[in-house]
């Protein structure tokens with residue numbers, strides 16, 4: 001099973017579209033924990049995701065408890081990307097079927113999500129700076145997870 005990128009209650013359509021395009025291009029599964037702050041018909045969302053959105057199956061979960069029920073059945077680990085993480089992303093040992101979850105631009109994730117995560121990773125930043133753009137953080141951590149698990153699409157198939 002490939003890696004999954006899960007978007008927790010996304011609130012900025014351009015960022016969500018960018019992350020889903022990333023999933024489509026890299027062969028990563030995508031999940032959204034609802035509610036999102038915009039409909040899938042949102043113009044900015046569709047512009048950022050372009051036609052790549054049609055190349056991707058998105059697992060939608062109506063709530064975090066619903067997502068957790070689904071995850072319990074699947075047995076996959078939840079790796080939370082958070083500025084309050086315990087381990088730098090390069091120091092975490094990823095599994096090929098990990099679920100990487102990003103928080104909302106406005107508020108990250110609630111304590112219950114922090115508590116439910118099997119691991120919390122952060123991308124180290126210079127002191128005094130608050131956070132990365134969520135899509136940039138997702139790309140950096142996904143890149144490391146794909147590198148570790150040899151999960152990038154084959155270069156031979158890329159050209």
Ligand SMILES: C[S@@+](CC[C@H](N)C(=O)[O-])C[C@H]1O[C@@H](n2cnc3c(N)ncnc32)[C@H](O)[C@@H]1O
Pocket residue numbers: 080081082083085101102103104105106107108109121122123124125130131132133134135137138
């Ligand atoms: C703009 S940040 C959220 C900031 C929010 N005020 C908070 O307290 O979490 C949106 C999301 O991007 C991801 N993120 C941003 N910078 C990160 C970093 N340095 N390391 C890991 N994740 C990061 C996290 O998933 C975060 O929930």
